Each structure stands twice: as structure tokens, then as C-alpha cells.
Amino acid sequence: MRFSSLFISQAAVSSALIATTLFTSSASAQDRTTEQGEAQITDPNEECTAYSYAPVTAALAANQFPAIWTVADILSTDTNAQAKYQSIESQIPNIQPKGTQPASLMGDFSNYSYSSSDPDCWWTYDQCTTPKLAGLPPDLAAVPEPDTLGYGFDDGPNCSHNVFYDYLSQNNQKATMFYIGSNVMDWPLEAQRALADGHEICVHTWSHKYMTSLTNTQLFAEFYYAMQAIKLVVGVTPTCWRPPFGDVDDRVRAVGHALGLRTIIWQYDSNDWRAGTGNITDADVDQNYENLIARAQNGTFATGGTIMLTHELNNFTMSEAVKFYTQLKAAFKYLVPMGVATNQTQPYVETNYSLPSFEQYISGTTTVTGSASNPTDGSSSSTGSSGTSGKTNTTGAADRTSFDDLGMLAAGAAFVGFAVKLLA
Numbered sequence: 494m495r496f497s498s499l500f501i502s503q504a505a506v507s508s509a510l511i512a513t514t515l516f517t518s519s520a521s522a523q524d525r526t527t528e529q530g531e532a533q534i535t536d537p538n539e540e541c542t543a544y545s546y547a548p549v550t551a552a553l554a555a556n557q558f559p560a561i562w563t564v565a566d567i568l569s570t571d572t573n574a575q576a577k578y579q580s581i582e583s584q585i586p587n588i589q590p591k592g593t594q595p596a597s598l599m600g601d602f603s604n605y606s607y608s609s610s611d612p613d614c615w616w617t618y619d620q621c622t623t624p625k626l627a628g629l630p631p632d633l634a635a636v637p638e639p640d641t642l643g644y645g646f647d648d649g650p651n652c653s654h655n656v657f658y659d660y661l662s663q664n665n666q667k668a669t670m671f672y673i674g675s676n677v678m679d680w681p682l683e684a685q686r687a688l689a690d691g692h693e694i695c696v697h698t699w700s701h702k703y704m705t706s707l708t709n710t711q712l713f714a715e716f717y718y719a720m721q722a723i724k725l726v727v728g729v730t731p732t733c734w735r736p737p738f739g740d741v742d743d744r745v746r747a748v749g750h751a752l753g754l755r756t757i758i759w760q761y762d763s764n765d766w767r768a769g770t771g772n773i774t775d776a777d778v779d780q781n782y783e784n785l786i787a788r789a790q791n792g793t794f795a796t797g798g799t800i801m802l803t804h805e806l807n808n809f810t811m812s813e814a815v816k817f818y819t820q821l822k823a824a825f826k827y828l829v830p831m832g833v834a835t836n837q838t839q840p841y842v843e844t845n846y847s848l849p850s851f852e853q854y855i856s857g858t859t860t861v862t863g864s865a866s867n868p869t870d871g872s873s874s875s876t877g878s879s880g881t882s883g884k885t886n887t888t889g890a891a892d893r894t895s896f897d898d899l900g901m902l903a904a905g906a907a908f909v910g911f912a913v914k915l916l917a
Contacts, residue, residue, distance in 0.1 A: 523539065525544045525682070527682070528682050528686055528689055529689075530682075531655075531682035531683065531686070532655055532658070532682075532686050532689075533655075534655055535655050535656050535659075537653040540652050540653040541652040541653050543679075544682075546681040546682065546726075548681070548725055549678050549681050549725070549726065552725060556568065556570060557571070557721075558678065558718055558721070558722065559699065559714065559718055561675040561678050561679065562675045562700055563700060564598065564699075564700055564702055564707070564711055564715070565674075565699040565700060565711060565714035565715045565717075565718050566708075566710055566711050566714050567710050567714050567717075574713075574717055574718075577713075577717065578710065578713050578717075581751035581752070582709075584747055584748075584750075584751045585709055585744060585747055585748055585751075586626055586743060586744050586747055588613050588742060588743060588744035590705065590706055590707060590708055591605055591607070591615070591703075591705040591706055591742070592604075592605040592706050593605070597703060597705075597706035598702045598703060598707075599702070599703065600617075600703045600706075600738060600740070602706075611625075612625060613625070613742040613744065614626070614742055614746075615705065615741075616632075616736070616739045616740065616741050616742070616758065617703075617705065617738070617739065617740045617741075617742075620739075622634045622758055624743050624746055625743060626743035626746070626747060628750075629746050629750055630750070630755065630756075632741070632746075632757065632758045633755065633756065633757045633758065633800070633831060633835065634758045634759060634760050634800060635760050635797055635798060635799045635800055636797070636798035636799065636800060636829075636831065636834035636835060637797055637798065637834070637835065638798050638827065638829075638834055638851055639794060639795055639796055639797060639798060639826075640794050640795060640825055640826040640827065641798030641799075641825060641827040641828075641829060642789075642798060642799060642800070642801065642821060642825045642827070642829075643669070643757075643798060643799070643800040643829065643830070643831045643834045644666070644667075644668045644669065644828040644829060644830060645668050645669030645670065645671060645695075645735075645757075645800075645803070645830065645831055646668060646669075646670055646671065646803055646804055646805040646810075646811075646814070647671045647735060647737075647766075647802065647803070647804045647805070647806070648671070648673060648701070648766070648804045648806045649670050649671070649672050649673070649676060649683070649684075649687070649805045650670070650672055650676055650677065650680045650684045650686070650687065650805070651676075651680075651683070651805045651806065651811070652679070652680045652683060653808075654686075654811065655683075655686075656811075657811040657815065658686055658687075658690055660815050660818075661690070662690055664818065665859055666818070666828060667690075667691050667692050667829070667830050667854075667859050668692050668693070668828075668830055669692065669693040669694075669695055669733070669757075669830040669831040670687045670693065670694050670695070670805070671695045671697035671735045671757075672684060672687070672694055672697055672719075672723060673697045673699070673700070673701050673719070674696070674697075674698065674699040674700070674715075674718055674719030674720075674721075674722040674723070675699060675700055675701075675722075677719075677722045677723055677726050677727075678722050678726070681726040684723065684726050684727050685726065685727055687727070688727050688728070688729065688846070691859060691860040692830065693733075693830040693831065693832045693833075693840050693848060694727065694729065694731050694841075695731050695733035695734055695735060695757065695831070696716065696719045696720055696723070696731050696733070696734035696735075696754060697719070697735055698716065698719050698734070698736070698737055699716075699718045699719045699722070700715065701737045702715070702737065703737065703738060703740040704736050704737065704740050704741060704745045705740050705741065705742050705745055706740075709744075709748070712744070712745060712748050713748055713752075716734070716749055716752050716754065717752065728843070729841040729842070729843050729846060730841055730842035730843060731754070731841060732753050732754060732755065732837070732839075732841060732842065733755050733756075733757055733832065733837075733840070734749055734754040734755070734756060734757065735756070735757045735758070736756070736758070739758055739759070739802075741756060741758070753842065755837075757800070757831055758800070759800040759801060759802040760799045760800055760801070761781070761785050761799060761800070761801040761802065762781070762801070762802045763778055763781045763782060763801055763802055763803045763813070764777060764778055765778050765781075765803055765804055765806070765809065765810040765813050766804050766810060768809055768810075769809075775809065778809075778813055779813075782816075782817040782820075782821075785799075785821075785824075786817070786820050786821060786824040787824075789821075789824035789825050790824050794825070798825075798834065800831070826855075827854075827855050829851065829854050829855070832848045833848055833849060833850070833851055833854045834851060835851075836850050836851055838850055838861075847861050848861070849861045
């Protein structure tokens with residue numbers, strides 16, 4: 494779970510991180526103008542050095558997006574956003590924002606009085622996932638298929654995720670990537686790789702704040718501009734989202750639903766994002782993974798699968814995913830993207846890209862026909878039917894799992910009186 498204030502200078506990734514990597518390798522100067530070229534870089538210093546991407550530069554210069562890593566609001570010059578907001582405004586319930594900004598933006602609801610009956614189905618209060626407002630679908634907190642793990646990662650695209658994505662590719666493993674709009678604008682070629690590799694992309698808001706703390710227009714803008722960023726950079730518009738910190742209530746759900754987004758939560762938290770903060774240690778995260786694996790082995794998910802919260806936030810979180818991948822594969826029958834697990838074969842508003850059904854995926858067809866236009870050159874990459882992403886992937890076998898460590902504050906967000914969900 495990333496906060497905007499945690500970003501270091503992208504041109505200066507600490508050299509100490511390289512010593513924490515799992516492997517060693519070298520990288521020469523690479524092409525930083527195309528997704529294919531960017532995907533070949535495995536040196537974290539080079540990966541996390543900022544680069545210019547013309548569509549993003551032009552859009553920001555034209556003030557088509559809010560400032561990166563600031564709370565979004567509808568731009569006064571954005572008539573399309575204004576019109577869209579007006580078209581859904583009547584669908585927003587009369588539920589007040591939780592807490593008081595700016596403290597509430599970071600999850601401090603300590604002075605906020607809320608009814609114990611949980612009238613708004615506020616996940617942060619008691620992990621409510623079945624809306625109390627009529628007309629809203631339940632959150633996806635577990636997948637329906639038995640012995641199946643809905644596999645996905647929050648907070649991307651991480652600037653140094655290439656070795657991690659190489660690992661997934663080498664194992665023909667697809668996942669759901671919950672992308673932050675500001676990260677997409679910072680690392681557009683990395684965002685493009687998710688689609689090229691056959692992963693599912695969902696929205697993780699524009700600036701990663703507690704959504705229930707926002708005003709109605711801020712709430713709308715956090716969704717809207719994240720969707721627009723992914724469309725600009727990747728060429729597709731997602732139909733799914735995950736709330737940062739799980740912070741969602743029926744007002745937030747209503748806005749997301751009006752924008753065509755289904756809400757995805759989780760049942761188990763690896764707490765990988767909190768390692769090194771508070772009293773959470775690396776060993777605690779290991780134990781959380783091991784507990785989930787044990788539950789899968791003892792039949793807990795024999796009648797229905799589950800979802801665990803994990804991240805591509807930094808070196809540690811991605812390394813943990815690699816560390817436990819083989820054990821997860823052995824404990825669960827299937828590891829699949831959320832859309833595959835729920836047979837969401839049309840993952841985007843655009844109709845030129847499809848996900849396989851669950852039956853197709855477990856039979857070996859991890860991608861199906863479809864393509865997405867390359868925003869750089871207008872070309873398309875087609876997908877095959879026997880487990881290939883369709884991308885001409887020249888990254889080869891990665892020598893090193895090396896990711897940037899952007900640091901963690903006590904990711905605080907500790908809210909007085911509210912339970913922090915641990916995998917016990």
C-alpha cells in the first residue's frame with residue numbers, strides 16, 4: 494500500500510537495494526521508448542531512472558490530468574469529466590465522507606463517530622462486503638471455484654518489476670494487476686507490459702488515498718482519472734477496481750458501479766506491505782503465507798476459493814511472491830486472475846481483448862484471441878491459444894530478482910478502534 498509521500502527520486506534508487514536482490518546480473522543501455530525495450534532491463538537503477546513518454550508528457554502539459562500523487566478532483570477545464578459526473582450524480586447516495594481531511598486521507602478516523610450498526614457497509618469498520626444500499630452487487634472477496642486462489646498484486650506498476658514479471662511469464666502465470674493511476678503516468682511502459690504479458694489490469698485509484706474520506710467529486714476523480722490514465726497509456730479501460738486499504742462503503746461502491754467498475758477485496762492479508770512497520774516483521778509475512786498454504790492443504794477451500802492481498806510494492810513484496818509461488822501452486826489446484834476465476838471474459842470496455850474462461854485457463858489456454866493497440870506506434874500484439882501472451886518477449890531468463898525499495902512509513906493508517914485484518 495503506497496502513499497504518494499513515500500516516493501523517492503526515481504533517478505536515485507539506493508545502491509543498498511542491489512545487495513538485497515536474489516540474483517545478480519548486468520544490464521547495458523536499453524531502449525526506453527517501447528514496452529519491448531523497457532522489458533529487457535533488469536538493473537533496478539536503470540529501470541527506476543525516470544524517462545519521458547510522449548503521450549503522458551503531452552497530456553500533463555495540456556492539464557488533462559490532476560497533478561500526479563495528489564488527491565484528484567474534477568478539473569475545471571475537463572468538460573468530459575464534468576459531464577460524466579453530472580450523468581451519475583443522482584446515483585450517489587447521501588452518505589457523508591468519513592472522518593476529517595487531511596487526517597482521514599491517510600486513514601486516521603480516530604475522532605470520527607460511526608454507528609455500530611454499520612449502515613454504510615464500511616469495510617474498514619467491520620469488513621462488510623455485502624452492500625446495504627439496494628442495487629449494488631457484493632464485493633468479490635473470494636472466488637467461487639474450489640481450491641482456487643484469485644491471484645493478483647496491488648500498487649503497480651512498480652518501476653523495477655521486470656524480473657518479477659519475467660518470473661511470472663516463465664511460469665506461464667497470469668495475474669490481476671491493480672494499477673495506481675499516478676504510477677501508470679510515472680511508469681507507462683511498465684504498465685503496458687501487463688497487457689502484453691496477458692495479465693488483467695484493474696484500477697487502484699489515482700493517488701491511493703482512503704476513498705471513504707473523499708468528497709463526491711474527489712471520489713469520482715480518483716476513479717475517473719485512473720481509468721483515463723490506463724486508457725491513455727495501455728489502450729484499455731478496466732472494469733474492475735480495488736480500494737486502497739480496502740476502504741470502501743456504499744457511497745464509494747455506488748460511484749465505482751456507476752463508472753462500470755466491480756469491487757474486488759480479499760479474505761486474507763499477507764501484510765507484505767506492512768513489513769518493517771509497526772510490529773510486523775518479515776517473518777510475520779512468511780507466516781501469513783504459510784498459514785494460507787496450510788489452510789489450502791487441509792481442505793478449507795474445498796467448496797470455494799479465496800483471495801489474498803499481495804503487492805508489487807517493493808523488492809520484499811515481489812520477492813515474497815516468488816518465494817512462495819511454488820508452494821501456493823502445490824497447495825491450490827489453480828492460481829488464476831480474478832476475471833478468469835469469475836468468468837469475466839470481457840475485462841475491458843474495449844472489445845478487442847478477452848480473458849479466457851476459467852475452464853479454458855485451467856485447460857492450458859491462459860490467453861485467448863484479442864489485441865490491444867500499442868499507444869506508441871499503433872501496432873497490435875495478437876494473442877495465441879496455448880498459453881502464450883502473444884507478446885514478442887525478448888527478455889529471456891532473468892538472472893536477478895531485483896526491485897526498488899521505495900521505503901515504508903508505518904503505513905500508518907492505523908485507525909483507532911478499527912481492526913487491522915491479519916492472516917491468523
